[in-house]
Amino acid sequence: MKVENVRFWPAPAKLNLMLRIIGQRSDGYHLLQTVFQFLDIGDWLDFQPRDDALIRRVSTIPGVPESDDLVVKAAKVLQQATATSAGVDIHLEKQLPMGGGLGGGSSDAATTLVALNLIWNTQLSRSELARLGLALGADVPVFILGKAAWAEGVGEELIALELLEPWYLVLIPPCHVSTAAVFSDQELTRNSPRMTIADYFAGSALNDCLPVVSRRYPDVALALEWLGQFAVPKLTGTGVCVFAAFDDESKARRLLGELPVGLQGFVARGLNRSPLIARAHEEHMWSSG
Structure with a gap:
């Protein structure tokens, strides 16, 4: 998933x-409490500026009209907010599964805002x-701010966190989870007691969507069951992806090689600082703010 062309900007995945x-x-x-951490894997975008104010996506993404x-x-x-007359051709190298709970679309949007603000x-x-970014999606701000974070509200009230940076085995069950269906399910818990950051670090790390997703999507339940033989399995967001943390990269990669037929996945490192923000600093885009 690496792109050698230095013009490309990273749009990293995230886990909840x-x-x-x-x-x-x-x-x-819905009012949420969640913890975001980035992964060292994601989509890539290239931006070629235009002087005619036209904005085009020049790559084809199946199922996603321009x-x-x-x-x-x-x-x-960004163009409207700043009244710029500049345009751009955008090439998107899509690597992350769509609808996987990895924040691909929100991350792509954040990278677009950050990169074009410079360009x-x-x-x-x-x-x-x-x-x-918040007007585009509740997850967009965390990708722009670029630090692992505790989030509240609809996901936009952020407090930076310093977390362990383990290796994650991320599984991609062969189905598509409808976020709207999960959040409208009558059995979804919507009144969990508010917790604190200290509660999270003490080990309170459940996902209220997991029971509903497991019931509605047997493929997700099977992936959780398989992964649960080796580590504590979790669901990111409303899924579809499930994951587990490992101290040892080699163990995660060994299990990746033993996935059941029909189940895909990848191994990635958890990151507390987004590769996007590292790139922005390299480009001298900002020092603070």
């Missing part, structure tokens, strides 16, 4: 290491970009 639903707003959005793609929407949001010289701060 826990997910608690503590309420629901009047507009229907008009619906978050990278195009992100570019247009177009629109000079927004990181916090200003995060506010723009």
